[in-house]
Every structure is written in C-alpha cells, then in structure tokens.
Amino acid sequence: MAEPVTSSTAAYLKIFGFGAIISVSVLLVATVVVMTRMPRTRQEWAVGLICTLVGSLTGGAAVVQRFNLHVWADSWFGMVALGGLVFACGLPAWAVVRWVFNFINAREDKGIDEIVRELKDEVRK
Numbered sequence: 001m002a003e004p005v006t007s008s009t010a011a012y013l014k015i016f017g018f019g020a021i022i023s024v025s026v027l028l029v030a031t032v033v034v035m036t037r038m039p040r041t042r043q044e045w046a047v048g049l050i051c052t053l054v055g056s057l058t059g060g061a062a063v064v065q066r067f068n069l070h071v072w073a074d075s076w077f078g079m080v081a082l083g084g085l086v087f088a089c090g091l092p093a094w095a096v097v098r099w100v101f102n103f104i105n106a107r108e109d110k111g112i113d114e115i116v117r118e119l120k121d122e123v124r125k
Helices: 007-036 042-066 070-074 076-106 112-124
Strands: none
Touching: 007 042, 007 076, 042 076, 070 076
C-alpha cells in the first residue's frame, strides 16, 4: 500500500511545477520577441534576450504583488494563469530596450548637457 504524499513532497512538486511554468513562459516570450523584431547584431540579441527575461520575471512579480495574486499559486490553473501573466509582462520589455538604444545611438556624438537640455525641452512641451 502506498504511503500518502507528505506535505514537504507536495510543496516540492508545487514549487517544481511553478518553476517549470514560469520557465516555459519566459522562454516563449523571449522566442516571440526575438522572432518578431529580429535583432541587428549579436550584442543586441543578447541584450534583448536578457532584458526580456528580466522584464518577464520582474514585471510578472510586480503585478502579482500589486494585485495580491499569490493565491493563484495554490492550483494548477492558477499557476498557468500566472505563467500567462509573466509572458504578457515580458512582451513590452524588448520594445522599451530597443527604443532606449535607438535614442542613445541617435545622440552618440552629443554631450550629456545637450541630451539633458533636449529631454527638458521635450518634457516642457
């Protein structure tokens, strides 16, 4: 006769399952982002991948914290929903990084004082 699953084993399985769902979500969002906006260089590819991963994890965590969605981790379907949330939070990360790099590259020859002046002028508009 099989022994019932102990609470520590159940906790381990839950953590492993949640980690697997989050890992798959992060991998999928990185794949989608790189396939839709192909990086121009290897460096841009690496930066985009890292920023998408960090954006997914931190953005998803921030949304979970803000809206108290911790209880979703108690069920399989809730964990899948959290995985979708992590996926959705990673999508804008690469776009924001690309915009920032385009901004920086366009002003590569300028000094910091010129850039600050330009930003102040834009904010005042």
